[in-house]
Amino acid sequence: MTRVNMVYTPKTEEEVAARVKAIEAILIEKGLMSEAAVNKFAELYENEVGPHLGAKVVARAWTDPEFKKHLLKDATEACKELGVGGLQGEHMIALECTDNVHHVIVCTLCSCYPWPVLGLPPNWYKSMPYRARIIREPRQVLREDFRFEVPDATEVQVWDSNSEIRYWVLPKRPKGTEGMSEDELAKLVTRDSLIGTGPAIAA
Template sequence: MSVAHHHTHSRHDEVVAARVKAMEAILVEKGIIGTDAIDFMSSVYENEVGPQLGATIVARAWVDAAFRARLLADATAACAEMGVGGMQGEEMIVLENTDAVHNLVVCTLCSCYPWPVLGLPPNWYKYPAYRARAVRDPRGVMAEFGLRLPDSTEIRIWDSSAELRYWVLPRRPEGTDGLTEEQLALLVTRDSLIGVGEALRPGAADTEAEA
């Protein structure tokens, strides 16, 4: 997860993408799947299944104390209230970040991940380097993502599995009292839902989009 690793991962991603494209071409040529079906599934995972769903749930929890309590008590049921759930999200637990405690999620054995809420896992989440270092050196990992927490903050590591998948309820940023749920959701990132980052400050979402 250093700069050198990022370069290596980029090359690896290019190779994987080329293989996927080649596999798609073979499947289409043999009539096993059509291009329309591929485009449809790509659209679903890009626009309907992804961290934007988790962001919407977090925003609701930030403004609705009763919903937040239900989310922390039974994440799977609370997500279902908002129409979010399904495969890879049958049993979920939400971990609340506070001023005193910060939660970080990893899957040390493979890459178990709450797909209905966060979409497909990012490539770095699957790499052995992240899976090992998140447990051994969580502060170092978070620092490489730009997150540096006070020494007084307790770091808790949660190991997801095929049976139980964790994700994080990040702290609500200061200065957001007047924002709507839709505006709050724009501050929630995939990284903050995993725990390697925090929610964006007001105005940072626009800056990130421009970048």
């Protein structure tokens, strides 16, 4: 059987930053947005919405067994306890990664994504290559596109988000972090680890 591999290479941060600046300049030049509005929008997603909020939730779950239990039972309500929620996060489900199972998230139809916890979706999440391949060959995509090797003994489960339910990942807590505070632990949580395309940062 012939298999066609579609490999996606994520954009560098410099390329993304340059694109954002160009779009900002066009919006301002055309009078579609003011510079103040652009700055306000950027500030909103930097301080009030984004992966750092998801990292805060994960750090709490790593250190508080009761909160973790609540999070896995009802992620939407548990997140609200920490002031995290809103548009695109009305019904969220957190999936815990363990030694036995690793979870990965995709939206095969478009780009459904839990914005309150993860912020805006990265370009690669919305790309057709990722959406098509991660369902068929998740281990290969994680290894080739994200340099993330999941042990053979660990089952990989791919979850398809939609407009009704948005999934995100509770990554495994790195070893050697027993004495770390919540703030320190939150710094180990990345956007990719919340999607399942990478692990939390090693201590």
